Amino acid sequence: MELSCDRLAAQLAGEPLRPVYLVAGSEPLLVLEAADAVRAAARAQGIGEREVFDMEGRDADWDALDAAINAPSLFASQRLVEVRLPTGKPGAEGGKLIAAFCANPAPDVVLLVIAGEWSKAHAGKWSEAIARAGHVAVAWPVKPHELNGWVSQRLRSRGIKATPDAVARLAQRVEGNLLAAAQEVDKLALLAGGEAGMLDVERMDALVADSARFDVFRLVDAALNGQAAQVSRILAGLRAEGEAIPALMGMVVKELNTVATLARACNFSAECKAQRIWPAKEAVYKRALGRYPPESWQRLLVEAGKVDRIAKGRVRLGSEPADAWLQLERLLLATADKGAARLLAS
Structure with missing residues (x-):
């Protein structure tokens, strides 16, 4: 039987560990917390x-x-062995090994399989074997109409009560980014955890200084995630707040350089480790990498350098000074949407 991530936590609290678990889904925060x-x-x-x-x-x-599973433990009577499947597919060899383990689990091993992508097409005999011997928990993406409920439950879990309007305001500001929502809820728990009563919209606004405080981290994540509309909205917010482009470009260049490096890497997972990339962020980079070949990411990095020079007054387009905000928007829209790459030639 397939469990939700919340249900998995309840099962873990009420029974001895099973020999094997599968945690799967494309929502990084939920997968991370279930694991x-x-x-x-x-x-x-x-x-x-x-x-x-x-x-x-x-x-x-x-x-x-296979050798690790069957080798005796040197330091403990039991071990947790994690198998990470970024694509959610173990292939024939991996599927056979996992199914064999489920049929005859090693007495000193608990196997945790973590799949970074999941759909009905990913399931097979190997995942059915896990379901028989252990538990399968799938972190399905939270749909837009479910986000308010998810945020409300998250607030309650941290001891915070909020009015429906306040919940809706917070949900609107985090733009469907569960990781950002979780961070904002944790911040609220620190700021308002001791307060009695319900948080209303005004108090929420006072505590969360525009959570979508339109910060540059969210701006770059929106671009890498392919959310072109969000890019324009967040960029407009940053401009309205009086941010200076040179202050933004450090993060923009850093992230584009990371993607360009990953695009050239022979082994994505190994390079992520070398770059010390948080596992929850790997899915963001994977989505971006599917948009362009390596040489295109290098070109976007060059364009970022040009935007920085424009912002510092070192580049002119024709006889007039170039609009650095316009050029930055074109760069990030091209990052988010392959079809917008033509804008860079404008």
Whole structure:
């Protein structure tokens, strides 16, 4: 039976660890928290040893995983073995190994499979075997009409009561970004955790200085996620707040350089580790990488340098000074939408 991530947490609290778990979905925050719940349950039940295997494409070493599962533990009576599947597909070899483990689990191993993408097409005999021997939890994306309820529940879990209008305001500001929503709720818990009564819209506004405080982090994430409309909205907000373009360009250049580096890498997972990229952010970069070949990301990086020079008055377009805000918007729209790349020639 497929569980929600919330239901998985309840199951973990009420029973001994099962031999195997599958946590899957394209919503990074929910997948991360569900996997963390399994890790916490393992620690609570005395499992201190943890091994992690990144299985991506041709670089996946299933023989090494098989050897690790069947090797006796040197330091603990039980181990947590994590298998990360960025694409959600273990292939024939991996599927066979996982199914075999489920049929005859190693007594000293709890297997946690984490799939970064998931749909009905990803399921197979291997995931059915996990469901029989353990639990399958899927983090389905939160739909727009579900976001207010999700935010409200998140607030309640942190001991905060808010009016429906205040919840709606917070949901509007985070633009459907669950990670941003979670961060804002945690901030509210610190600022208003001791307050009695309900937070109304005015108090929410006072506590969260425009959560969509239209910050540059959200701006770049919107571009990498392909959210062109959000790019224009956030950029307009930054401009209205009086932000200076040179202050924004450091993060823009940094993120574009990261994507360009990942685009050239032979092994995505290994490069993410080398770049110290948080696992929840990997899906953002993957979506961006599917938009352009490596050389195009290098071109966007060059364009970012041009925008920076325009903002500092070092570049003119024709006889008039160039509009740095317009050029930055064109750059980020091109980052978000392949069809907008033609704007860069304007």
